[in-house]
Amino acid sequence: MTHFLRTIGRGTIGQLQELGNCGQFLAYALYSILRRPGRPVHILKQVNFIGTKSLFVIVLTAAFTGMVLGLQGYYTLTKFGSEGMLGTAVALSLIRELGPVLSALMVTGRAGSAITAEIGIMRISEQIDAMETMALDPYKYLISPKFIAAMISMPLLCGIFDVVGIYGGWVVGVKLLGVNPGAYFSEMYKSVEWKDVYSGFVKSYSFGIIIAWIGCYKGYYAGHGAEGVSKATTESVVLTSVLILVWDYFLTSVLL
Amino acid sequence: MIELINVHKSFGSQTVLNGLNLTIPVGKTTAVIGPSGEGKSVMLKHMIGLLQPDQGDVLVEGTSIVGLRRSQLNQVREKFAMVFQNAALFDSMTVYENVAFPLEEKTSLSRSEIEDRVAVALQEVGLKNVNHKYPDELSGGMKKRVGLARALLLQPQIVLFDEPTTGLDPVIRRAIHQLIKETQEKFGFTAVIVSHDIPDIFDVAHHIAMLYRGEILQFGTPSEIQTSEHPVVRQFISGSLDGPINSGVA
Numbered sequence: 001m002t003h004f005l006r007t008i009g010r011g012t013i014g015q016l017q018e019l020g021n022c023g024q025f026l027a028y029a030l031y032s033i034l035r036r037p038g039r040p041v042h043i044l045k046q047v048n049f050i051g052t053k054s055l056f057v058i059v060l061t062a063a064f065t066g067m068v069l070g071l072q073g074y075y076t077l078t079k080f081g082s083e084g085m086l087g088t089a090v091a092l093s094l095i096r097e098l099g100p101v102l103s104a105l106m107v108t109g110r111a112g113s114a115i116t117a118e119i120g121i122m123r124i125s126e127q128i129d130a131m132e133t134m135a136l137d138p139y140k141y142l143i144s145p146k147f148i149a150a151m152i153s154m155p156l157l158c159g160i161f162d163v164v165g166i167y168g169g170w171v172v173g174v175k176l177l178g179v180n181p182g183a184y185f186s187e188m189y190k191s192v193e194w195k196d197v198y199s200g201f202v203k204s205y206s207f208g209i210i211i212a213w214i215g216c217y218k219g220y221y222a223g224h225g226a227e228g229v230s231k232a233t234t235e236s237v238v239l240t241s242v243l244i245l246v247w248d249y250f251l252t253s254v255l256l
Numbered sequence: 257m258i259e260l261i262n263v264h265k266s267f268g269s270q271t272v273l274n275g276l277n278l279t280i281p282v283g284k285t286t287a288v289i290g291p292s293g294e295g296k297s298v299m300l301k302h303m304i305g306l307l308q309p310d311q312g313d314v315l316v317e318g319t320s321i322v323g324l325r326r327s328q329l330n331q332v333r334e335k336f337a338m339v340f341q342n343a344a345l346f347d348s349m350t351v352y353e354n355v356a357f358p359l360e361e362k363t364s365l366s367r368s369e370i371e372d373r374v375a376v377a378l379q380e381v382g383l384k385n386v387n388h389k390y391p392d393e394l395s396g397g398m399k400k401r402v403g404l405a406r407a408l409l410l411q412p413q414i415v416l417f418d419e420p421t422t423g424l425d426p427v428i429r430r431a432i433h434q435l436i437k438e439t440q441e442k443f444g445f446t447a448v449i450v451s452h453d454i455p456d457i458f459d460v461a462h463h464i465a466m467l468y469r470g471e472i473l474q475f476g477t478p479s480e481i482q483t484s485e486h487p488v489v490r491q492f493i494s495g496s497l498d499g500p501i502n503s504g505v506a
Binding site for chain 1: 333
């Protein structure tokens with residue numbers, strides 16, 4: 001019985017400690033961005049890695065998401081004789097919800113995992129220790145540029161996702177299923193408000209922070225050897241994805 | 257001067273340092289020897305604040321570095337350089353970028369001045385035509401030399417070497433030891449070398465400390481250690497399988 005309680009207690013303390021470390025890491029990373037944002041060239045390199053190199057997967061995902069929304073939306077709306085509202089349905093779904101969330105999940109899979117692996121390998125091969133022994137702050141060189149790049153890239157990728165998705169829905173709705181092209185865009189224009197666009201960008205901005213935060217944290221505290229990095233990478237992707245969905249719910253309930 | 261006073265360190269249930277006391281003399285080379293897994297690298301990381309002791313104190317020039325904030329610790333680290341066991345070169349940078357990195361980040365030297373200083377540093381460690389190579393294109397010995405060049409570039413007062421010759425062939429090993437000896441004599445820095453290289457290390461170090469079971473068993477000059485009557489020291493130096501040190505081989 002004592003052994004059982006001790007195990008439970010140790011596990012709980014361990015989890016709380018991990019949570020505290022994770023929060024402290026975020027606080028110090030945000031503080032570092034303000035104090036030591038890193039060199040512009042390092043930030044641009046990361047924008048290229050997180051943003052530009054994610055473009056292909058974002059465009060591909062967005063196109064098919066928009067197309068499936070066009071199909072499903074048309075099928076549902078024809079039941080009510082409102083297929084003219086297809087543009088509105090596609091645009092609002094994408095701008096408010098699917099654009100920020102799906103683009104963040106795609107970037108998590110592509111860049112978040114790579115961030116963890118890169119920092120994790122630097123950790124286990126003592127490259128981060130080497131930086132510290134030179135009295136150089138690893139946050140300035142490794143963490144801050146990734147945070148800033150993710151905060152710049154995510155809203156831009158989300159914007160691209162929205163636009164491509166809307167045209168994906170247009171291809172299916174207008175070109176394949178015969179929805180009136182004027183109605184598709186004019187209804188969208190009438191229904192989509194600035195608040196919808198704004199809330200989508202707020203979401204993608206905060207998702208950018210989550211991706212960089214968990215990706216960097218898991219890599220920075222990766223365990224030993226290749227197995228440690230592999231475990232950290234898996235945990236990073238799973239935790240980031242879950243956090244994005246949970247945070248999305250809370251943010252939606254506030255922004256609605 | 258570096259002083260470790262009654263330092264204790266455990267990782268989980270495993271005790272690594274168990275009340276370790278050691279004073280490193282200024283301007284001399286001190287080698288720390290001892291069986292594998294006895295905490296030599298852990299001890300070295302305590303000296304530069306990469307690890308914090310569970311108990312005890314670490315003094316650098318009379319000032320405690322335990323519990324310092326990152327910025328305060330960085331001020332202390334300005335005096336240090338460290339050469340890692342696997343060189344710890346930045347693998348996404350070329351040799352030139354690796355060596356130039358501390359200069360670019362910590363000095364206001366012009367590009368041409370940095371180029372000149374990097375060229376001299378690489379020449380001093382006997383490397384030519386490697387500027388554009390990446391660490392994974394270098395041999396083990398070359399990596400160690402690049403690590404040494406990078407460490408010595410900012411002329412530190414204290415240089416820590418974590419097994420600088422592990423995994424090298426005897427000729428390269430002797431060359432690296434010679435290089436450490438020559439550079440220490442030339443620049444006069446305080447050197448701490450963690451090593452297993454018996455008897456080579458006796459030619460390089462002014463003092464030897466034997467670490468065993470988390471404590472310093474004996475500290476003395478190479479000749480004092482070589483003539484030690486302590487059974488653990490004697491067994492370690494002779495490499496004998498019979499004695500108090502458990503080889504771990506059945």
